[in-house]
Amino acid sequence: MTDRSTRLLLLASVFVIATCGLVYELVAGTLASYLLGDSVLQFSTVIGVYLSAMGVGSWLSGFVSRGEARLFVRVQFLVGVVGGSSSALLFVLFAHAASFRVLLYGLILVVGILVGLEIPLLLRILKDRLEFKDLVARVFTFDYIGALLASLLFPLVLVPHLGLVRSSFLFGILNVAVGLLTLRVLGDGGRWSASMRVVGLVLLALLGGGFAASGRILAWSEQSTFSDPVIFARSSPYQRIVLTRAAGDLRLHLNGNLQFSSRDEYRYHEALVHPGLARFPRAREVLVLGGGDGLAVREILRHDNVRHVVLVDLDPEMTRLFRSQELLVRLNGGSLDSPRVTVVNADAFSWIEGATNRFDFAVVDFPDPSNYSLGKLYTTAFYERLGRVLAPGAAFVVQSTSPLVARRAFWCVDETLRASGFVTEPYHVYVPSFGEWGYVLASREPVPFRFHLPPGLRFLDPETTAGLFRFPPDMDRVPTEPNRLNNQSLVRYFEEDWAKVATTP
């Protein structure tokens, strides 16, 4: 290779290095703002740390007395690996690292120092091939243009089209490629060069793999938040649905909250449905709100008197999943495809407003009132509307969180139902994966205390059922404010009660 083309290649690598260097910096800043918020602060501190790390890098280069070319190749490989995988790493570790900031700034420091080493090393490699005046002028020009290119590429092309994870892998690949090129141009053809070439190629393959698998990286990052292997994960417009499975135990998580474990869900669902429905041997029309998993419907269908079940669940993705996934269909007995069942995907509040049906029994199985939007589904306004779609003498049951952990929240649901003009019968059950769990049965008039339980139940018999309605002193009624749209008392009780558990180990 001629000296001229060697020079050109080396100058070209200045350009690539400069681009990569700025891209890593921008990636770190953007990611920090994504994950930590407050972008101005994040960008300023990231840039500050990065700049000083680069300073440290160039200062360190002063201690290198020989073998610049070899070191330069090593640095390229290192920058490629660390910088290239930085955003994937940060994404994956965000949920777990006890101190995410230490990790973030650690990575920035490492990359900054390495990038700071690059240019001084290159200057020294080139100094024998160029006049000093030319050298400085050209290197700085390429450096400048590279940085400019990065600052344009990043917002206009990389982020919108590739995304952060893929972009950093791409630039990692470029760094490694520069390393390999340098090896080719300056290498001595000896054993060292040969083995470094292999290292470089392996790194290229790894980074290429990372680039290709970027799509799945976010899924992996989720995997680690669950203790069991994730077998299904999908984001619907409404929620993140994740299924895990270990040793025959299938679990459903919505937005990270456990919905059921296949080991003991029968306890939860039998208790949800039968203590109420078994007292209406002539019930024909039944409504289920929430419960897109079809497990409550499975229990309802055990009652031969029930002719028709309407299930209203917000999320079509949920009902589709529980109709098509084999394991899940086995669990709910194909209930959602029963000819006696109509599935409606709609928002419960507005659906009820327009409903013309009259139901003999209703099951209200919404997620816990952990935010103000969900809290609305537990208000007097909601129960009054629900009352309008019930036949005379009908009843409904409401899943009401844990009377042991969230005692005030549980009794608040009861109080709200009473304030809406219903007679209530609170009860509770023990579900191992959940703990002590509560329900409230509500009706306009008292319902006879006689249970016509269907055959085939695993948990309930008449005696157990009757026992569910007794509350020991530590879960007994406490005075609460009814939950209304304009006070959302339930969400406040719920948050405070659960916060107490979260802080006591």
Next chain:
Amino acid sequence: MNPRRRTFLKAGAVAVAGFGAFPFVPRTRARIAGGMAGPDAGLGHRFRDGGFPEPSATESTNVLVVGGGIAGLATGRELDRLGRRDWKLLELENELGGNASSGRNAVSEFPWGAHYVPLPGPEAPEVTTLFEELGVIVGRDPRGLPVYREEYLCHDPQERLFVDGRWQEGIVPHFGIGARERLRIEAFLARMGELRSARGNDGKPLFAVPADRSSRDPAWLALDREGFVSPELRWYVDYCCRDDFGAASDRVAAWAGLHYFAARRGSAANAPGHAVVTWPAGNGWIAGRLRGGAGERCVPRTAAFRVTETDGGAEVWAWHAGAARTVRHRARHVVLAVPQFVAARMLGPDGAAGGRASGVYSPWMVANVTLRSMPPGRGAPPAWDNVLRESRSLGYVMATHQSLDAVPRATVLTYYQPLDEGLPAESRRVASGRGWESWRDQILADLGPSHPGIADLVERIDVRVWGHGMICPVPGWLWDGRRGALAKPRGRVHFAHSDLGGMSLFEEACVQGVRAARDVVARWEGKIDA
């Protein structure tokens, strides 16, 4: 290290920090749709400069109402209640409602101005009656307290304040302020609580809504400013005055400042006394219901520009923009439900007599910001009213807050800013010269700190400037006798507008409208002499 590289990176850091979220904000901004909404400026100019032709047609009606804001619509409704259905209402704009008008897009309805009404107290039975008829009040509990329709009561959480980098619940400052500040605020609020139940020497409440039903006890009418020294308290009082009057506390009469705190005596069976009713469309919901009852009798896009008394009635000349012609409307009675400075112009040469054109009106800017999803923010979750401590704006009201959907997604924020940096005339002039881009940039910059990355979520920003948004109760306007005189009919021409009540409030507009309708009918039946 390469010095140039260093400068470059530094410059980059500054540029990035300056742009806020990311270095690609300009592209984001270019993507945001929207524009200036609002009244037809051409019509307004012609109204001012007298550029309308002579009438080419004549129509008659018993009562002609001019102005389709709450006052005008309430006039029509009360006439119906009194069995006088032969009336017509002319409104300048395409939409009815005036300051209580609203808009809608695929995401939500949203207010263009007024957005809530506090629970009416015992001094405003007209409002209570209206609320009963509209189904806002659905019944009474055994104690006789009104039961409000729960959906219409402002849902919880009602308010939050962005201060010191995070949102706190409620807008009375309580984070990061000293114990002394807190005590001062508490003492102030306690004092206001006392004033709320206090009565003057005539047995009437010191402060009432409508203001005319307050005590005339001279000791209180002469009230001047009480010295409040705490800066946090000062901010809070300023916020409240700007919220209700569009001007800070140093520009409004002390009586009006206290009125904000001490006049609300509403009660409900199912809500605390300080609750408010609101809808996604704001008071546009009420305007819509009133309009629905009026039907075809409302004539939009019509600028009335001249009112004269005639034998046995009055005549109004109005330019009908749709038909592009001027119509002479003959009526036995005319109700001018427009601001007094507008009425003064319609009345011709002596229209400004008695100070009719002397009111001070605060200009406002209202923007509806449509977002792809709820904006992220630190601290307390989104509330109905979201106030920014360090801002010239009042923050925003979330139009979707009253929606009952379980999972909030896209949303519309109604952003409010009283334009009170200069005197009203000056601010009005500056505002009318500002383009949409300038408002857009200001709004995004203002919301940036409380909602990092919000620009990426914004789909459109629609801006409306209200040149004469609210009557401002500057010292004197309330109690120097001008208002009372101006509210009196001139022959067959009656007046009804919230500015005559003294303050720009729904209740004032409603009571003014009801009063005018009753006056008209009383005149008609000869109970009042000409």
